[in-house]
Amino acid sequence: MTRTPRQPMPAHRRTFLKGGAALALTPLVSALSACGGGDGGSPGGSQLSANAAAVSRSLTGRSMTINLTNWIPDLALGYGSAASQSGSVPQASAAQIAVGQATTVSASNSLGDCTGSFSLAGDDASFAVSYLHPFGSSPTTVTVTPSSGYVSGANAATFPGHDSVANVNLYRGVATSNGAWVAPLALLATPPRNNAQDFANSMFGSGIRGAAAIQSAYQSTGASGYVPPADFTGGQLAGFVAQWVQRWLHGASYATLPGADAQLIDSLSRYVSGAASNGPLTMWVPQIGYQPGSNPAVFNLTGYQPFAFADASGNWNAASLSAFLTLLAAGSHFVAISATNDLPAGVSMQAFDTYMGASGLTTSVDIGNSHYTSLLNTTGKYYLSVGSDFAPENCGLILSFLYGRTVNNLLAASGTYNTFIQLEGWQAGGSRHNADYDTYQQTLWNISTYGASAYSEKRATSIFLAPAGWTPQVYQTTLMMPYVGAYANSNGTPQSWLNTSLVTIPAGAPALPSRYVSS
Known part of the structure; x- marks a missing residue:
């Protein structure tokens, strides 16, 4: 595409900017004179010239600084192919980057856009880097295109300011089951390092989390007592789950987790141990068998397995x-x-949402979700507030933990509702969440940041956290164990949000007791 030449600035605008620069420098001239600074190459004159150049660029120009770190084991990267479309040709502080080392690439333009490109390469790895720092109000972006098998991560989606700075990490990717590539999670390395921002953002790359990745995971309950999830991480999910388990078992003495993740794991541990009046909770997982060839997957629900x-x-x-x-x-x-x-x-149990409200953890309001309603459930909250379609710097892995009521009423009294929890793909309100919801509608598998699960209330496969003495049962009509928020309607029909076509139950399952029919 032909690039339209940038038009010269109107004369009156150039005069205004010059005048503005002169006015801004007047106090500096006075101060330097009072200190003995002057012209003719003296320190005061040199500083004045540098200040004048900086002020001029801040008003009319742009500069771009990109710090790139090589995290590829046993592979050095070389700098090359530098080119400028506007501004100076980008220059690198180091032409070769060893593992764990960085180079700083910089370019500037004293009057207009700063736009250019360069590459970093070694053996089969290459990273084509381009940057666009426009003179106007459009966002400044850095685009990295890696060769197959490699990925990159940046500290932001766009980079503010006239003098913009971007930090970029370069990785050898981890292959996923469907041939895509994600960032390696450095928390699993020795010694561990927190690159959760890059890891989480890489989950939203091309081909990683579509319907095909979920459909390839259709299967029945496995030896562990549950249907294995669709794993978007290339097998790394098991590694960070093992770290969460260690935190649960050992508390603060296990310090590998990012702080935000550790806080939530600690809170879940306290809830499971102390929410019920009669001791720690039990998890009940539906036992389901996949009906081969069905898509969306249809499961046969036969009962529940307890996990104390x-x-x-x-x-x-x-x-x-x-x-x-x-x-x-x-x-x-x-x-x-x-x-x-x-x-x-005789048993009481604290609702999870009231527990979270009293925990002191940072939460944010969910704009609305589709759980337990045909319209919009407005009782939800998220742990933390991500705020955009990009994982923030220094974050943990848990970025979209949602909880809400099974009764869509924020004024409902204690004891009149249950609470649902799940890790979503991304917090609602942006394109990541919306894309995941489109995929969900194709599969009706719940989707998190790192995988997908067959366990959803909308396909009668809710997992339960319950006190001792509570035992679930498969019933006609509701199919799964009924609970407040998921009882049958007053006319004896299932809730409208329940997809009864996606689950079957044994023909001999008992009829639904009348106590589980809404009045």
Whole structure:
């Protein structure tokens, strides 16, 4: 495409900018004179010239600085192919970048756009880098195009200011099951390093999280007692789940996790151990078998398997923790049973949303979700506030943890609702969340940042967190175990949001008791 030449600035505007620069420099001239500074190459004169150039560029020009770090094991990268479309030709502080080292590439234009490109390459790796720092109000961007098998990550989506600075990390990618590439999670390295920002952002690359990646994971309940998730991470999900388990087991003495992740894992641990009046909770996972050839997947629900979080002595069960945190990481839909009508006689349990509200953790309001309603559930909140379609710097892995009520009423009294929790793909309100929702509608698998799960209330496969003495049962009509928010309608029909065509139950399953029909 032909580039339209940039038109010269109107004369009156140039005069105004010159005048502005002169006015801005007047106090500097006075100060330098008072200190003995002068013209003719003296230190004062040199500083004045530098200041004048900086002020001039800040008003009329742009500069671009890109810090690039090589994290590819055993491979040095060389700088080359530097070109400028406007401004100076980009220059690198180091022509060769060894593993773990960085180079700084800089360019500037004293009057207009700063636009250019360069490359970093070695063996089969290459990274074509281009930058666009426009003179106007359009955003400044840096684009990195890696060769196959390699990925990159940046500290921001756009870079503010007239003198913009970008930080870019370069990686050898980890292959996913469907042939795409994601960033390696450095938290799993020795020693560990937090690159969760790059790792999370890489989950939204091309070909990583579409319907095909989920459809290839259709299968029945496995030996671990649950349907294995669709894994978008190239097998790294199991690694960071193992770290979450270690934090749960050992608390603050296990310090590998980013702070925000550690806070939520600690809070979940306290809730599971202390929410119910009769001891630690139990997780109940639907036992489902995939019906081959069905798409969206149809499952046969035959019952529930309990996973006790702790033994009779109060010791944590590591296998149950691993199952819970794996299912959480994959986006499974959990329901914490706290409604009085659902609890065993004499047992009380704190609702998860009130627990989170009193925890002191940072939360933000969900603009609305589709759970337990045919319109919009407005009771949801997220742990943290991401704020955009880009993971923030120094973040953890848990960026879209959602919880809300199974009754769409913020004024509902304690004991009249249950609480659902799940890790979503991204917080609602942006293109990442909307794209995931489109994929969800094709598969009806719940989608998280790092994978997808067959466990969704809309396909009658909710997972339960419940106190001792509560036991789920498969029933006719609701198919799954009913709970406040998912009882049958008053006319005896299932809730309109329940996709009964996606689940079958044994023909001999008992009829739904009348107590589970809404009045």
